[in-house]
Amino acid sequence: KIYSASTTAPVNIATLKYWGKRDTKLNLPTNSSISVTLSQDDLRTLTTASAAEFFDCDKLWLNGKEESVEGNRIRACFAELRAVRKVLESANPELPALSSYHLHIVSENNFPTAAGVASSAAGFAALVRAIANLFELPQSPEELSRIARQGSGSACRSMFGGYVAWDMGQSDDGSDSRAVQIATQEMWPDMKSVILVVSASKKETSSTVGMQTTVNTSSLFKYRAEVLVPQRFKEMSEAILAKDFETFGRLTMMDSNQFHAVCMDSSPPIFYMNDISRLVVGLIETVNKIYGRVVAAYTFDAGPNAVLYYLEKDEPIVLGLLKAVMPDVDGWNKKPNTASITPTV
Ligand code: DP6
Numbered sequence: 001k002i003y004s005a006s007t008t009a010p011v012n013i014a015t016l017k018y019w020g021k022r023d024t025k026l027n028l029p030t031n032s033s034i035s036v037t038l039s040q041d042d043l044r045t046l047t048t049a050s051a052a053e054f055f056d057c058d059k060l061w062l063n064g065k066e067e068s069v070e071g072n073r074i075r076a077c078f079a080e081l082r083a084v085r086k087v088l089e090s091a092n093p094e095l096p097a098l099s100s101y102h103l104h105i106v107s108e109n110n111f112p113t114a115a116g117v118a119s120s121a122a123g124f125a126a127l128v129r130a131i132a133n134l135f136e137l138p139q140s141p142e143e144l145s146r147i148a149r150q151g152s153g154s155a156c157r158s159m160f161g162g163y164v165a166w167d168m169g170q171s172d173d174g175s176d177s178r179a180v181q182i183a184t185q186e187m188w189p190d191m192k193s194v195i196l197v198v199s200a201s202k203k204e205t206s207s208t209v210g211m212q213t214t215v216n217t218s219s220l221f222k223y224r225a226e227v228l229v230p231q232r233f234k235e236m237s238e239a240i241l242a243k244d245f246e247t248f249g250r251l252t253m254m255d256s257n258q259f260h261a262v263c264m265d266s267s268p269p270i271f272y273m274n275d276i277s278r279l280v281v282g283l284i285e286t287v288n289k290i291y292g293r294v295v296a297a298y299t300f301d302a303g304p305n306a307v308l309y310y311l312e313k314d315e316p317i318v319l320g321l322l323k324a325v326m327p328d329v330d331g332w333n334k335k336p337n338t339a340s341i342t343p344t345v
Contacts, residue, residue, distance in 0.1 A: 001052065001053075001096075002050050002051070002052040003050065003051045003052065003096065003098060003101075003134060004048055004049065004050040004051075004134065005048070005049055005130055005131075005133035005134035006046065006047065006048040006049075006130060006133075007046075007047060007126055007129045007130045007133055008044045008045065008046045008047070008126060009044060009045050009047070009122045009123075009125035009126035009129055009158050009159075009345065010037050010038055010039065010043060010044050010122060010125075010158055010161070010342045010345060011037070011038050011043040011044065011111070011121060011122045011158065012035040012036065012037045012038065012121055012122075012154065012157045012158045012164060013035055013036060013038060013193065013299060013301065013307045014033050014034065014035040014154065014157075014299070014301065015034050015035060015036060015236065015248070015251070015252040015255065015297075015299060015309070016032075016033050016034040016035075016229065016232055016233060016236050016251070016252075016255050017033060017255055017256070017259040017301075018031065018033035018153050018154060018166060019031070019207075019211050019214060019221075019259050019262065019263075020211050020214060020215045020221060020225055021153070021211060021212065021215065023172070023174070024208075024212065025072070026149075026150060026173070026174040026177075027073075027149050027150050027151075027152070027153045027174075028168070028169070028172075028174050028177050029153055029166065029168045029177070030168070030215065030225040031168055031224075031225040031229040031230070031233075032165060032166060032167050032168040032229065032230075032233050033154075033157070033165070033166045033168075033233075034163070034164070034165050034166075034182065034233065034236050034237065034240075035154070035157045035163075035164050035166075036162075036163055036164070036191065036193065036309065036341055037157070037158060037160060037161050037162060037163075037164060037185075037341065037342045037345065038193055038339040038340075038341065038342060039339045039340045039341065039342050043110065043111050043122070043195075043337075043339055044109075044110060044122055044126075045107055045108065045109050045122040045123050045125070045126040046107070046108050046110075046126065047105060047106065047107040047108075047123075047126035047127055047129075047130040048105070048106045048107075048130060049103060049104075049105050049127070049130035049131045049133070049134045050103065050104045050105075050106075050134070051098045051101040051102070051103050051104075051134060052101055052102075052104075053097075053101055055101060055102035055103070055104055056102065057069075057102050058078065058102050058103050058104070058105075059102075059103075059104045059105070060074065060104075060105045060106075060107070061104075061105070061106045061107065062107050062108075062109075062123075063107070063108055063109060064108075069105075073124070073150060073151045073152065074127075074151065076150040076151070077124065077127060077128055077131070077147055077148070077150055077151045078103065078131070080147045080150065081128065081131045081132060081135060081137070081147060082099045083099075084135070084137055084139060085098055085099040085135040085137065086099040088135070088136070088137065088138075098134065098135055099135070103131065105127060105130070105131075107123060107126060107127065109122065109123070111195075120151075120152035120154065120155060120207075121152060121154040121155045121157065121158045122155075122158055123151075123152070123155070124148050124151030124152045124155035124158075125148050125155045125156075125158035125159055125345075126158075127148075127151060128144055128147050128148040128151065128155070128159075129144065129148075129159075129345075132144055132147075141159040141160055141179075141345065142159070142178050142179065142180060143178075144159055145157070145159040145160075145166075145178045145179035146174065146175070146177065146178045149166075149174070149177060149178065149179075150174075153166070154166075156177075156178060156179040157179045158345065159179050159345060160179055160180075160181045160345055161181075161184065161185050161341070161342040161343045161344045161345050162181055162182070162183055162184040162185040162186075162187070162188075162341060162342070162343065163181070163182040163183040163184075163185075163187075163188065163240045163341075164179055164180070164181055164182060165179065165180050165181075165182050165233070165237065166178070166179050167179075167180055182237050182240050182241070183240050183241055184343065185340075185341040185342060185343040185344075186343060187241075187243075188240065188243045188341075189340075189341070190311050190312040190313070191245075191309060191310075191311065191312075191340075191341050192309070192310055192311070192312050192315060192338060192339070192340055192341075193307055193308060193309050193310075193338065193339050193340075193341075194307070194308050194310075194318065194319070194322070194336050194337060194338045194339070195305060195306070195307050195337040195339070196280060196305060196306040196307070196308070196322065196326060196337075197305050197337070198274065198276045198277055198280075198304040198305050198306060199274070199276075199303070199304050199305065205270050205272075205302070206302070207301075207302040210263065210266070210270050210272075210302055213266045213267070213268070213270060214262050214263060214265075214266040214270070217266050217267040218262050218265040218266045218267075219265065220261065220262050220265045221262045221265065221266075224258060224262055228258070232251055232254075232255060235247065235251060236248060236251045236252075236255075239251065245294060245311055246293060246294050248297070248309075249294035249296070249297030249309065250294055250297070252297040252298075252299050252309060253284075253297050253298055253299070255299075256298065256299040256300050257281075259300075260272060260273055260300065272300060272301070272302050272303055272304060273300055273304055274304040276304065276327060277300055277304045277305075277306060279325075280298055280306040280308075280326075281298055283321065283325060284296050284297070284298045284308065287317070287321060291317075295310060295314050295317055295318065296308045296309065296310040296314065296317075296318050297309045297310070315338075319336050319338070322336060323336070
C-alpha cells in the first residue's frame with residue numbers, strides 16, 4: 001500500500017530581507033525579517049509526498065527531474081518530521097509505521113526555479129507541509145515553520161498567508177526562530193504585486209553562499225543586522241498594521257537597497273542586480289517623484305528580477321508604465337505576472 005498526500009505552498013517575497021546566518025546548520029538568522037505571501041494560483045509549488053513499506057530509498061523529483069536527497073537540509077526536514085510522527089505512532093499503535101518507511105517526493109513549480117523568485121521558500125514549505133499531511137501531524141503552522149526553516153530560511157514564512165514576520169529568536173537550538181503572522185490578507189486586502197522577470201537563468205551566487213560571504217567580510221553588515229534592522233522591523237510592522245503604504249513602500253525600497261549595498265560591501269563583492277534592475281529602480285523612483293507619493297515600491301532578492309508592491313487603485317499606472325517601457329524576457333512580461341496576497345496557506 002502507498003500512502004500519499006499533496007499540497008501547494010505559495011511564494012513569499014521579503015520586504016525586510018533575511019541576509020546572514022548565526023548558525024548555518026540550523027538556518028538561524030542574524031536578523032528578523034518580514035515578507036508578503038503571494039497568491040497561490042500564480043506562484044506556487046505543488047508537492048506530493050508518498051510513503052510505502054516497499055520503497056527502498058528516499059527519492060525526490062523536482063520539475064520532472066530526479067534530485068539528490070542527500071543534502072543536509074532535506075535530511076534535516078525528513079528527520080524532524082519522522083521524529084514527530086514517531087511520537088504519534090507510539091501513542092497510537094494502530095497507526096501504520098510511516099515514520100520507518102522511505103519517502104518519495106514529487107514537486108513542481110509554476111515559476112522559474114533559482115531565478116531569484118523565492119523558489120526555495122515555496123519548495124521547502126510545500127515539502128514540509130506535504131509530509132506533515134501524509135503523517136497526519138497535529139503541529140501548528142508556527143511549529144511547522146521551524147522545520148521548514150531548516151530546509152531554507154525563507155521557507156518558514158511561506159507557512160502563513162498575508163503579512164508575515166520571521167522572528168529570529170534568541171536560543172541556540174532554534175526553538176524560538178519561527179514565522180508568525182503580522183496581519184491577515186483581509187486586514188489589508190488591496191495590496192498587489194507584479195514580478196518583472198529580468199532574467200530567468202540560474203543566479204550566479206546562491207543566497208546560502210552569498211550571505212555567508214557577507215557575514216564574514218562586510219563591515220556594514222553588522223550595523224545593519226544589529227542596529228538598523230531591529231528599528232526597521234518595528235516601523236514596518238506598524239506600517240502594515242496601520243495600512244500605511246507610503247511608509248511600507250519607502251521602507252521596502254530602502255531595505256532592498258541596503259541589502260544590495262551590504263552584498264556589494266562583501267569581499268569578493270556580490271552583484272545581484274543588473275542594468276535592467278537598475279532601470280526599474282530609476283523608473284519607479286521617477287514615477288513616485290512625479291506623483292509626489294509612493295505609487296509602487298520595488299524590491300530585489302538574490303537575483304536581478306524585480307518585485308513591485310502597489311495598491312490596487314494604482315494598477316493602471318503601474319501596469320501601463322511597465323507595458324510601455326519594460327523589455328520582454330522569455331515572454332514573461334507579455335502578460336504581467338501580477339499576484340494578489342494569499343489569504344490562507
Ligand atoms: C534575499 O532563504 O534562500 O531572498 O536559508 O540559505 O536557503 P537559505 O537562504 P534563502 O535566502 C533568502 C534571501 C533573500 C531575502 C529573504 O527572502 O528574506
